[in-house]
Amino acid sequence: MRAITDLNDIYYFAQVVGAGSYTAAAKSLGLQTSKLSRRVARLEGELGVRLINRTTRHLSLTEAGQTFYRHCVALIEEAQAARDAVDQILSRPQGLVRMSCPIGLLHGGLGALLGRFLRDYPDVRIALDATNRRVDVIEEGLDLAVRVRLPPLEDSELAMRQFGISEMILVATPDVIRAYGEPAAIENLANMPLLSMAAPDGRKIWRLNNLSGQEAEVAIVPRFATDDLLTLKGAALDGLGAALIPAHLVAEEVEAGLLTRLLPEWQTPGGLVHAIFPSRRGMVPAVRVLLDFLVAGFDLPELPTES
Numbered sequence: 001m002r003a004i005t006d007l008n009d010i011y012y013f014a015q016v017v018g019a020g021s022y023t024a025a026a027k028s029l030g031l032q033t034s035k036l037s038r039r040v041a042r043l044e045g046e047l048g049v050r051l052i053n054r055t056t057r058h059l060s061l062t063e064a065g066q067t068f069y070r071h072c073v074a075l076i077e078e079a080q081a082a083r084d085a086v087d088q089i090l091s092r093p094q095g096l097v098r099m100s101c102p103i104g105l106l107h108g109g110l111g112a113l114l115g116r117f118l119r120d121y122p123d124v125r126i127a128l129d130a131t132n133r134r135v136d137v138i139e140e141g142l143d144l145a146v147r148v149r150l151p152p153l154e155d156s157e158l159a160m161r162q163f164g165i166s167e168m169i170l171v172a173t174p175d176v177i178r179a180y181g182e183p184a185a186i187e188n189l190a191n192m193p194l195l196s197m198a199a200p201d202g203r204k205i206w207r208l209n210n211l212s213g214q215e216a217e218v219a220i221v222p223r224f225a226t227d228d229l230l231t232l233k234g235a236a237l238d239g240l241g242a243a244l245i246p247a248h249l250v251a252e253e254v255e256a257g258l259l260t261r262l263l264p265e266w267q268t269p270g271g272l273v274h275a276i277f278p279s280r281r282g283m284v285p286a287v288r289v290l291l292d293f294l295v296a297g298f299d300l301p302e303l304p305t306e307s
Helices: 007-019 022-029 033-047 063-091 103-120 174-180 186-191 229-237 247-256 285-297
Strands: 052-054 059-061 095-101 124-130 144-149 159-166 168-172 194-197 204-210 215-220 224-226 242-246 260-262 271-277
Touching: 007 022, 007 033, 007 052, 007 059, 007 063, 022 033, 059 063, 095 103, 095 285, 103 124, 103 144, 103 229, 103 242, 103 247, 103 285, 124 285, 144 285, 159 285, 168 247, 174 260, 186 215, 194 204, 194 229, 224 229, 229 242, 229 247, 242 247, 271 285
Parallel strands: 095 124, 095 144, 194 224, 194 242
Antiparallel strands: 052 059, 144 271, 159 271, 168 242, 168 260, 204 215
């Protein structure tokens, strides 16, 4: 199939036919008549057929020119409709936003935040991939991906917006504390059954720091390990042991007394909650307002430092 090398020539041809002469079309387009004539002649050369019969005072279409002109008009109208559709998208937040987010973060408040966003912006739709795996924003065609990573973050060509810092804290049920005693120091954790996110070798290092800037590493062999934060939270609530869990995920349970914070002066180094997305340039309003909404509304809890 032979392709026309410059679609502008189609537009110029249609303008000449619509105006009824090269002179009138050239004036409308702000081009020289000779240049316009050359562009149409080039189009005829590429097609291998004459489109316009020219005289000094009049032009008329050949049979091939009439057929070609009808298709040109339809093409130009479709192009304008496509432009109008984009202009409409850019006029207000609307359309589909594809995003991903870790499951624990969704249950820790971000899911409810997305619900409020959809109520405020009824013309926006969200396709959410709730997953703990590391997604490829570009390869998977996502508009944004929410992540939690320990700083410093790796270099990336993707753009980023920060939401806040998420800390992991030690918690256990009152029953567990009564059974094993409340630890007075990091070393006392060895006397309690521990619950943890899974490690490939079954062992785990908890790296903690305190308000004075001290750091500690605790090597543990967890009684129960999982790669799912909600399952970990459920095990802690079931009284299976003490767990290291993101503060935002257990804020309500700590507030209600279902879980008690252990060693409240200690926590993990904060993980940066952030969103990555392909580029700030050309971002549609739906994605922009969603990012602004998440940044403004993502509220990490202020937990007490004393048990």
